[in-house]
Amino acid sequence: MKTIKYSVILLLLIAAVLLPVFTDAYFISVAITILTFMTLSLSWDMMLRTGQLSFGTAGFFGLGGYTAVIISADLGVDPYTSIIIGGLVAGSIALVLGIAILKLREIYFAITTLALASVFSVIIRNLHKITGGPSGKIVYQTLFDYDSTKIYWLMLGIALGTIVISELFKRTRIHFAVDSIRADEVVAKSHGVDIFKYLIFVFVVTSMIQGVVGAAYAQQYGFVSPESTFSAHYLLLPISMALVGGIYSTIGPIVGAIILGLSSEYLKLMMPYGHLIIYGVIIVLVVLFIPRGVYGTIRDFISERKHR
């Protein structure tokens, strides 16, 4: 059973790596987008597992992007290092913010993170000497000089790294801490779990991931601007992907990203205006009717049959 599982994973991995060799530029760019959103979706889910809902994905994504472009353009840092620094900056802000607000949870945390994207936007608009203000900022040396195959591999690497971290979180004591916190905080802390420490840890790690992928995404084009970089897209899509695929799992967001990523290309052709409504509708429908998502429902169905 296990060898079959590992061989399937290996095959998928090889297929994913070789993808650019067999497809055209359009498909590669779709794949890059899917991988970007997959990473965001997975990192969102990782935070969700602690029981805290973060609406900050767009905020940290944009923060990473802006950091990377600014330090490349103004300080001459090469794009690759800038991606790492983008992640570190996002993580540091998450650390400071988390310490301030993670003692009060749920609604307070969710709403404060929801405000993040617009707060960063305002700050960026105001500091226009550094950030280029409302018109954005450009850096001339882009990642791999627009070579989409190499960009794809970078995004694949980031996505794979995120998958690994997500699985690590599920196979170590972190899984027990996070799940117990989510299930019942009183029980968790009565049995020795340092809730605050774990929440901050997960929040910082997931924000760093979002910063890294944001930096990589921005450096593809060498361009950031308050509207496009902090777009609600980067919040709406990852959440609907995780919900559709199945929350509280690694495979769920992956499946959701592929399903919604592919269908969004189709949707964009059918409904050039307003295809985003669909994502809102998806979120509402999933929350109301299939809260376990596609993968979750399949998984429950299988385990029901096993225990019959």
Added chain:
Amino acid sequence: MDSILKVQNVTKHFGGLVAVNNVSLDIAKGEILGLIGPNGAGKTTLTNLISGIHWVNEGKIIFEDKDITLLPTHKRCRLGIARTFQIARPLKNMTVVENVMVGGLFGEKRTLRQARMEAEEICSRIGLEKLDTHFDKITVLDIKKIELARAMATNPRLIFLDEVMSGLNMDETRDMINTVRKLRDSGVTVCIIEHVMSVIRELTERVIVLDRGEIIAEGPYSEVSMQHNVISAYLGEDA
């Protein structure tokens, strides 16, 4: 008395309601202490104050000569204080054995493998089977046992058992009494909160009676149960 826990002049109020009023008590190392009193007397609140779910408004709590009054809950657990919950709170997103492992992993900082082995061992000791099942598939008694196993996994030196006997039949009660005795024999000090008086009579050497947030009696059960104020606390003034 060689005290493992000293509660000194502890008071707790919630808004206008005084739940625990200037309570002082000592728990001796290795004893089985009974904490009894009518409903609403403050027994669970007192337990919450000691285990760290609530902060005290006044007073001090000293555990093994360390002042833990301002220590957060998880640190008190790591120092060796454990408790079960009156209404059992199983972690519903985990299996039976995983529930118990939480105690070992964080109460005692074991590795995953050690925690698993220890959890399995504790479960077999108290007769908990079906280790890898989730919540919809186990009995109420099993849920109670999980409470106990999970607390035991934190390797406590002082454990509060909040109404573990309620809802058990005679055999199960006997079983639980033996488990508690074995627990004490392994070096754990036990404080047992109960309404089932036969259990108190059999297990405890000393009993503290709480009523309306205050201690109204202290001593062996046989003496305390005869005291007028204790009887009227349970049955009303004209009893």
Added chain:
Amino acid sequence: MEKSAFWKKNSKLIYLITAIALLALWRPHAILYGIQRGSLYSLIGLPLSLTLGVVGIMNLAHGDFLSLGIYVSYMFFMNLGVDPLLSIVPVTLILFGVGVLVYKLTITKVLKSGHLNQLLLTFGISMILIESLNVIWTSRPRNVYVPYASSSMTIANFTFGTYELLYVLFAFAVLIGFQLFLKKTRLGQATYAVGQNPRGAKIVGINIGFVYLVVFGVSIAILGIVAGVMLPRSSIFPMVGAPYTMRSFCLVAMAGLGNLPGILISGIVLGIGEAIVQSIPGYSGWSDLVFFGVLIAVISIRSMRRLAL
């Protein structure tokens, strides 16, 4: 009440009013503007506070229902020539209907599902609203011109616009309306009971489902009133209402649940804070962050207090 007791009880309020009066002498336009904007925030925050306190749901789509109301009011003006202030009546009724519909179709299903699902649901509704408005009317900002919207008055060399004083008027009116409703009507008392203790209310026979329905519907309906009043002075675009969700929540955080007058006070304080920052040359763009700073401060202070106890 005895004179000295009166001063003591309301001392904080009196200090506040004195401080505001002094600031008004220093920067009269900013303070007036701040009071007006602040009243608008309170006006939008009061219904949110009611929903949060009684139904227990944080409606992330709150501001977007306001946007909807503004567009509906806009349609009444453009297509039927109805004056914005008059359109308050139909728009309020329409929004009440919308609120009831949304409640019955979606909110009832997540009442028992926990915060996560409720937040995700209202987030989805928010996105649907914004994107629908975008599709139907595009993101091009529109405007409505009514002559009385630019009326002004001059007192002792001080000239100021008078239209936005309506915000202050309506804010007080809604606050007093809520207080009267909660204290003097049967439904209001039932609502208050449900807000205090839902289970207890159910036991004494109050139909909490009905109370929730009315509260939710009314809170959206009030946004209809706000929409009509805001119409002549706002730029109209799909995201017009969104920033108010955040600010409303900030007010609830500042005032505390169940403290309706506190919302009015906090709103005005917040409005004045923003206006002062806005009047500082070179830093005016930062005024949008005042509410966020306040929110973080409130959360940090509150969490520290819990620890210190």
